[in-house]
Amino acid sequence: MRITVTVDGTTYTDDVEPRQLLVHHLRETIGKTGTVVGCDTSNCGSCTVHLDGQSVKSCSVLAVQADGAEITTVEGLARDGALHPVQQAFHDNHALQCGFCTPGMIMQSIDLLADNPDPDEQAVRHGLEGNLCRCTGYQNIVRAVQDAADRLKPGSTQAQPVGSES
Amino acid sequence: MTATVEPEVGKARLRKEDARLITGRTRWTDNLTVPGLLHLAFLRSPVAHARITAIDVEAARRKPGVIAVFTGRDLAEAQGSLPCAWPVTADQKAPPAPSLAVDQVNFAGEAVAVVVARGKAQAHDALEAIDVDYEDLPVVLDLAAAVADGADLVHPDLGTNKSAHWVFDSAEAGTGSDVEQAIAEAEVLVERTYRQQRLIPAFMEPRSVLVDPTGEQTTVWSATQIPHILRLMLALTTGTPEHKLRVIAPDVGGGFGGKLQVTPEEVVALVVATRLGKPVKWTESRSESLLSAHHGRDQLQKLTLAARRDGTVTGLKVELLADMGAYLRLVTPGVPILGAFMFNAIYKFPAYRFECTNVFTTKTPTDAYRGAGRPEATCAIERLMDELAAELGRDPIELREQNWIKHDEFPFTTVCGLEYDTGNYEAATAKAKEMFGYDQLRAEQRERRERGDTVQLGIGTSTFTEMCGLAPSRVLGSLSYGAGGWEHAAVRMLPSGKVEVVTGSSAHGQGHETAWSQIVADQLGVPFEDIEVLHGDTQSSPRGLDTYGSRSLTVGAMAVLKAGEKVIRKARRIAAHMMECAEDDLEFTAGKFTVKGTERATAITDVALAVFAAHDLPDGVEPSLDSEATFDPDNFSFPHGTHLCAVDVDTETGFVKIRKYVCVDDVGVVVNPIIVEGQVHGGLAQGLAQALYEEAVHDESGTLTTGTLADYLIPSAVDLPHFDTDRTETPATSNQLGVKGVGEAGTIASTPAVVNAVVDAVRHFGVNDIQMPCTPMRVWTAINGGPTDAGGLGTEAGGGLGSIDTSGGAA
Incomplete structure (x- = not known):
């Protein structure tokens, strides 16, 4: 089947097998390898992307279902060389170690903050329930999301990161 | 902004590695x-x-x-x-x-x-x-049955399911007295059988x-x-x-060993x-x-602790059955043996015996998983110390203190013959108790118990140590390991003054690129940003023994430091030639060779350029500062700490909620506190998961019933608490940096803290053990008088996660 998707601002038209998952289409056909596959039962959330503005696990969507859709991956978040505030907050709060879950975590965090711009700790934990991390114990991820929430507030000053860049 | 203005070591540097990882610019093998x-x-x-x-x-x-x-x-x-x-x-x-x-x-x-x-x-x-x-x-699934006479055999050609029998006895080794005598003379005996369930690393x-x-x-x-x-x-x-x-x-x-x-x-x-x-x-x-992929843990531990009525421990006997699975993989047989030296932990046991039978079953092979042998040992001894305290009606921390090595007794040679270089268990414990509010929580526990609250508070302690920084090659040789424990590094000064550091350590999330850069920035006086760390490719980093066993900093970074010393030594000779002075007249600080008592100085980066040109070098000096070193440690390092856990146990449902988790770890000198804290968090998560959530379960035909992440319960953000972490800092004396290791500490320490808390919450119902993971079903059964120990209630897949329906999983 022939489908057309716009991924990170570029439009791609390809023939896909009906059974092809969106995540495989992104990785293998379009080359968006920043989005990764961590499981085969939709538990881990590593493959989370935005489909028409909503976070989805791209292993749970067929490529043909995304025909005509606009998709954003972790590779499409930065603007003019500046990181998205959530990306920056993940770095500033040491919210990643091996980094494999990170693209999915970041995409889900952005979605979470769109729904709830000022989440408390429990709200962040529940909002990220579908994304597994094996390295961090989640504490710095929670901190990063709350930090990002502060950064995204209109007129806010940048929060103080836990580490130093220089 | 040279790094030498403020030392890099100890600074909360954000990681160099992150830039690629947060933007998806990654090179996973599958990419x-x-x-x-x-x-x-x-x-x-x-x-x-x-x-x-x-x-x-x-x-x-x-x-x-x-x-x-x-x-x-x-x-x-x-x-x-x-x-x-x-x-x-x-x-x-x-x-x-x-x-x-x-x-x-x-x-x-x-x-x-x-x-x-x-x-x-x-x-x-x-x-x-x-x-x-x-x-x-016929399948062979049960450890005890596998070693019984007439058991079905996994490999009939071997004639037995026993792969090896390994013994350490302090009386035979001359490092302590006879444990049988200690048991015969004991005023108090605590005898338990614990199951260290099978886990899956699940990177x-x-x-x-x-x-x-x-x-x-x-x-x-x-x-x-x-x-x-x-x-x-x-x-x-x-x-x-x-x-x-x-x-x-x-x-x-x-990786986590997986x-x-x-x-x-x-x-x-x-x-x-x-x-x-x-x-x-x-x-x-x-x-x-x-x-x-290989699994981890899976031991049946028969334990006998002898003590006097005043609480002094007098002997410890450990008899293990360790499940190898169907084959011996890379270090499978050695994993339980790594625990042999850790059951005595921080306590002054005069007599000790450890014996382990490695057993074949028709299950996935086991091998290293975060801690590898040491979590099993720590869990056993820390559970036993709580049981001894309960037996004697003593406070578990006070009883531990009575028996642990005091800070002025280091260096201390243990009943296993290991020399613990440094430690201060009193300091870490005092800090942890204060952060935890130990006395207040005990008071609340008494009050709720008297009131008959349906949700009972439990408090668990783990005062752990571990041996890491694997490992002195001679020790590995004495344990019949097939390789050494050294690590290799090289430091290359480029003509423009930039530096390449080559390391045999192979990071997979630890942040070596950042930490090694901090160490070299201080040592050579070059900016953090001017250092590139090369690793993970046998062409660019030709020698190495890689990353596991909390060894990278204590062994790998020490090799880097040694290579850097050689660079400075070579540069000193050339700098003396450039400034027409004697080498002894030069001092090297902040990246500069200065003629003592003068303003005359040459930067090491200038020396690097002069070496590149090679127009005017001393006779016989090769035109290169590049140096390599291979470091073999003299001893293990011994991180320690005190972990305290408070749980609320719903006695009507068996559900366990961690209310507070405090840990004070002593990992020696810290190169980067945010990386250390991150390692502790992740280690705690995996240790807590063993206590409450994770278990690889096989059914009666040997089929793994926890074969997806819907069944094998890696905790989500909802299932883990906030951790209150802090540190004391007792530098290791076994290496120049004063560092210990941190990769495995949280995992090793935390499991018994949680289980001790759960048992403590329900001990008044007559419970003295609950098999891990302490699922609601097991906790409820224990409260209601059912079997609880390793020979008791059958396995079930998880069910303890707050984030999923507790009726899920295989029954």
């Missing part, structure tokens, strides 16, 4: 491709123990896109036998370990055939067309390997912790000349790529990973 790449898919045995009587692959060969199909018999000669580097005893029994089973399968999930196809999906499609006839053999990045045989060297990219060991072992296993192999560990998404392995799939990928002359790639599914 890589080369022209003409073919894909592999493995057919795995659905049964745990059977003879293969026939295998027909003809239909699969005719499927679309299929290039070739190989069975174990096709590859039998080329694939050799998978290596085990740790024969723990001279008479250890080990079966041949084919990568593809040849005529018998010994665990469900063992690979029996491989399809090579143009596309990954085509390879998987063809698996369905392979027809295998299995003739069932987030599934394993993947890509082999390209088309170059002069065959290149192997693999999601591995051990590129250097893998290169040697692939060469030895397949007969490929070592110098014709290049192994690259690109971005690697976690990628400390030479896998069947790596061997088969190499053999098949070589045979076809074409590049091949294999990436596992999560189900394949949980089923066939």
